[in-house]
């Protein structure tokens with residue numbers, strides 16, 4: 018086996034660990050070029066049978082952002098984000114895996130934004146699918162699986178606690194915890 022444990026690869030691992038959900042954004046806009054650079058990366062997310070069942074709505078309209086920020090009490094960050102990306106997913110194209118496929122694309126968006134110094138937070142949509150479809154004229158076969166609020170960070174949150182490896186890793190059998 019060839020190990021690739023260089024300082025470069027350590028940097029990438031650290032990059033993954035330093036992403037945080039950002040909920041307060043500066044008012045400065047994000048250029049279209051940056052938004053499209055991020056969505057271009059999202060295209061490379063893995064999906065079952067490479068079906069790529071995702072589409073993206075780039076939202077900058079303040080009135081629509083306000084409406085989305087009211088879908089539930091944890092959606093407020095959308096109201097102060099200069100951009101939100103709604104990840105919508107074709108349930109007919111990928112009936113079994115559409116949620117996981119599109120979650121991969123959503124995660125790629127968040128990581129690409131992080132690489133560019135932008136902050137993001139995933140806003141839950143799955144309890145409000147019909148309401149969001151109505152607000153954004155989305156057909157019923159396409160499910161909004163995430164709203165990614167995005168902007169230049171105006172906060173630096175502490176890392177959220179994480180479970181320890183020994184709590185979540187098993188060896189060969191579920192009944193054998195990590196020693």
Ligand SMILES: Cc1cc2nc3c(=O)[nH]c(=O)nc-3n(C[C@H](O)[C@H](O)[C@H](O)COP(=O)(O)O)c2cc1C
Nearest residue numbers: 036037038039040091092094138139140141176177
């Ligand atoms: C499926 C999903 C739904 C989430 N929904 C919301 C939400 O509606 N509002 C919110 O402020 N954060 C939401 N989050 C962000 C989580 O609260 C956050 O990822 C978690 O607390 C860990 O913090 P971190 O992202 O800074 O590591 C969601 C995250 C995921 C993956």
